[in-house]
Amino acid sequence: MTEPSRSDDGGAGSGGDPEPVTDGGSAAVDGRVSDLTAFLRERPRLRTLSIAGPPYGILVFFFAIPLLAMLVVSFQADQIGGAWTLGNYVDFLTSDTYLTVVWRTFLISVQVTAIVAAVGYALAYSIVRFSRRTTLLLLLVILPFWTSYIIRMYAWINILQSDGVLDSILNLVGLPAVGLLYTKTAVLIGFTYVWLPLAVLPFYASLTNLDGDLIEASKDLGAGPIRTFLSVTLPMTINGVITGIVLVFIPTFGSFITPRLLGGTNNVMIGMVIENQFKSAFNWPFGAAIGMVISVVVVALLLLATRFGGGLFGAGGETS
Amino acid sequence: MRKLTDGSTSLKRRRFLQGAATTGAAAAAGCLGGGGGGSDRVPMDVTEWPPEDLESNLNLWNWYDSWAEYAIDAFGEEFDVDVSNTGYSSADQWYSQLQAGNDEIDNIAATTNWVERSIENDFLHELPVDVMPAWENITDRIKEASSYQQDGSTYAVPESLVLYPLTYNDEYFDSAPDSWGVLWDEEHEGDLCMWDNSTVSCQIAALYTGQDPIQPDDYDEIEEVLIQQKPLLQTYWGDYQQGMSLFVNEDVVAGPLTMGRTYTARFQEGAPVHYTAPQEGAMYTSDLFVIPKGAPNPIASLQFTNWASETENAAQLFETMGYQPAVDISDELSEEDAEFTNWPDEWNLVFSETLSDEVRSRYDEIWTAVKAA
Numbered sequence: 001m002t003e004p005s006r007s008d009d010g011g012a013g014s015g016g017d018p019e020p021v022t023d024g025g026s027a028a029v030d031g032r033v034s035d036l037t038a039f040l041r042e043r044p045r046l047r048t049l050s051i052a053g054p055p056y057g058i059l060v061f062f063f064a065i066p067l068l069a070m071l072v073v074s075f076q077a078d079q080i081g082g083a084w085t086l087g088n089y090v091d092f093l094t095s096d097t098y099l100t101v102v103w104r105t106f107l108i109s110v111q112v113t114a115i116v117a118a119v120g121y122a123l124a125y126s127i128v129r130f131s132r133r134t135t136l137l138l139l140l141v142i143l144p145f146w147t148s149y150i151i152r153m154y155a156w157i158n159i160l161q162s163d164g165v166l167d168s169i170l171n172l173v174g175l176p177a178v179g180l181l182y183t184k185t186a187v188l189i190g191f192t193y194v195w196l197p198l199a200v201l202p203f204y205a206s207l208t209n210l211d212g213d214l215i216e217a218s219k220d221l222g223a224g225p226i227r228t229f230l231s232v233t234l235p236m237t238i239n240g241v242i243t244g245i246v247l248v249f250i251p252t253f254g255s256f257i258t259p260r261l262l263g264g265t266n267n268v269m270i271g272m273v274i275e276n277q278f279k280s281a282f283n284w285p286f287g288a289a290i291g292m293v294i295s296v297v298v299v300a301l302l303l304l305a306t307r308f309g310g311g312l313f314g315a316g317g318e319t320s
Numbered sequence: 321m322r323k324l325t326d327g328s329t330s331l332k333r334r335r336f337l338q339g340a341a342t343t344g345a346a347a348a349a350g351c352l353g354g355g356g357g358g359s360d361r362v363p364m365d366v367t368e369w370p371p372e373d374l375e376s377n378l379n380l381w382n383w384y385d386s387w388a389e390y391a392i393d394a395f396g397e398e399f400d401v402d403v404s405n406t407g408y409s410s411a412d413q414w415y416s417q418l419q420a421g422n423d424e425i426d427n428i429a430a431t432t433n434w435v436e437r438s439i440e441n442d443f444l445h446e447l448p449v450d451v452m453p454a455w456e457n458i459t460d461r462i463k464e465a466s467s468y469q470q471d472g473s474t475y476a477v478p479e480s481l482v483l484y485p486l487t488y489n490d491e492y493f494d495s496a497p498d499s500w501g502v503l504w505d506e507e508h509e510g511d512l513c514m515w516d517n518s519t520v521s522c523q524i525a526a527l528y529t530g531q532d533p534i535q536p537d538d539y540d541e542i543e544e545v546l547i548q549q550k551p552l553l554q555t556y557w558g559d560y561q562q563g564m565s566l567f568v569n570e571d572v573v574a575g576p577l578t579m580g581r582t583y584t585a586r587f588q589e590g591a592p593v594h595y596t597a598p599q600e601g602a603m604y605t606s607d608l609f610v611i612p613k614g615a616p617n618p619i620a621s622l623q624f625t626n627w628a629s630e631t632e633n634a635a636q637l638f639e640t641m642g643y644q645p646a647v648d649i650s651d652e653l654s655e656e657d658a659e660f661t662n663w664p665d666e667w668n669l670v671f672s673e674t675l676s677d678e679v680r681s682r683y684d685e686i687w688t689a690v691k692a693a
Binding site: 098100104157162273274276278282283 | 412516517518519550553554555556558559561562569571605665677680681683684685687688689690692
């Protein structure tokens with residue numbers, strides 16, 4: 001047995017506290033804690049379970065079981081408790097309408113992710129490389145999180161609407177009004193604004209760990225700025241980039257508030273369809289089936305992107 | 321090592337396992353919810369008015385926020401009850417609480433179709449309306465239209481009538497448009513809106529095409545006209561505030577909006593808007609007060625339901641929110657408000673009965689197809 005003996009414990013553990021106990025209740029509590037500690041110490045499996053159990057329990061109770069419940073419901077007809085059926089999946093996967101919505105959602109999500117990644121990376125890079133007031137700038141980046149999502153969207157409505165803030169500024173400098181509200185551009189702007197902090201933080205974290213000497217070495221060896229970026233900076237920060245992409249892509253794919261408030265008549269996304277099944281059509285099983293399919297699709301896409309992206313950038317790094 | 325196998329260790333192990341089991345049971349009870357808590361008294365215990373021994377608290381779920389603020393002060397002061405209100409935006413918020421086992425909500429202002437669902441699932445207390453004095457104040461029109469009774473029992477008291485009219489800019493139009501066709505008129509291209517709500521929009525299309533909005537016979541035609549309409553629209557609004565802002569900012573000149581939001585836009589925001597029921601008809605429904613089972617303060621809730629249906633308090637619903645209360649308040653209104661709230665007898669108003677699962681499902685499919693087109 002490799003566990004320490006009780007005498008070892010007596011010297012180091014709370015149960016062997018050499019200080020005199022002045023409070024009877026406190027001593028009793030200490031005694032119980034000591035007993036429990038000793039009990040667990042001599043049962044490594046139970047000890048591991050007591051440490052890992054709570055987080056795994058949370059995962060099981062609040063993620064795995066709800067997901068399983070959703071899976072079960074998705075195989076029921078019309079309502080919870082209905083007859084078992086594959087009909088919800090068949091209806092969804094054979095409908096041009098729903099697949100068109102999924103495709104549009106995918107395109108919007110890719111566009112948003114690309115924009116946020118580009119803007120967010122440039123912002124994080126600027127903060128790390130060219131700024132002294134890093135903390136202040138990061139605070140400004142996360143500042144919008146302190147305001148409700150809905151309120152931020154209403155702020156954008158005021159900015160983008162006809163004769164709104166943006167149009168007023170454009171008119172002030174002699175440019176024509178654009179009236180972007182209820183267009184796809186408005187949706188992209190709204191998403192970019194909302195998700196930018198989620199991308200900037202992992203980008204920033206990965207860039208701060210980047211060894212500046214590597215960039216200098218690349219330049220010394222004759223690489224230009226673009227090649228240095230593609231061969232050194234980006235590959236060395238790829239984990240942060242992928243984290244940022246995942247954090248942006250997933251919520252965008254499931255969004256329904258931003259396209260509803262800022263989009264016009266042609267910006268339906270699959271999240272809006274799912275929401276409608278639960279709140280208006282009352283067809284929870286069908287909504288659950290769509291949710292399950294979308295979850296699988298999103299996870300598959302991310303796994304593919306991660307593998308493809310990692311390989312691509314990894315290869316770039318090796319050849320440089 | 322040996323010590324751990326003796327009696328004290330066994331005791332410790334039992335204590336540990338007992339503790340873990342107790343904690344687990346408590347956690348499971350918390351997670352699964354118990355529901356069905358609340359008072360031992362039920363509203364039907366009240367056989368004489370006024371009820372005695374009101375509870376000292378009352379938890380409302382009422383989406384008429386401004387009226388609820390008035391009610392919190394006025395009712396609370398009159399009956400010495402501490403009132404709180406949760407303003408919700410979607411009925412599924414409170415309905416899911418009832419499904420999980422209510423032990424918090426005392427009184428809900430619920431739309432008819434949700435009341436029906438709640439009655440079917442035995443979520444509501446029966447109400448002793450025969451002993452409630454204010455029951456007499458509810459107009460026959462709304463008593464007959466609303467669906468809140470089952471097997472001779474009454475489970476709700478109507479609070480308001482909710483009309484889904486055609487709202488229009490009364491400076492843009494010389495007179496009220498007499499047809500839903502205005503929403504398909506190319507002359508107004510880009511200045512129109514529709515409600516991002518499958519039922520409301522499909523029912524407007526059904527009325528426009530001369531079909532029964534509760535049980536239409538040509539779904540393809542409904543889908544076709546909604547797709548035809550799409551290029552003429554500025555947007556589908558999905559939030560009441562957003563819908564009202566479209567009219568207040570004069571981004572649109574016609575579209576569906578609730579009577580209450582039209583009232584707010586006209587009288588509180590100063591927007592040039594009015595509403596009408598086109599000749600093809602307009603849908604309306606009702607909101608009703610219900611007392612859910614598990615309510616911790618059911619008698620105070622019953623007293624509140626009666627109080628809210630007194631003429632003076634019902635009139636406040638119109639004054640603050642612009643919705644037509646279930647009580648005749650004509651004597652309480654200014655001439656301007658009376659004109660606004662008057663629904664001419666010649667209007668063809670269609671009560672929004674709860675749709676069958678098939679119709680609701682088809683409307684949802686159509687609406688998704690229209691938005692994806």
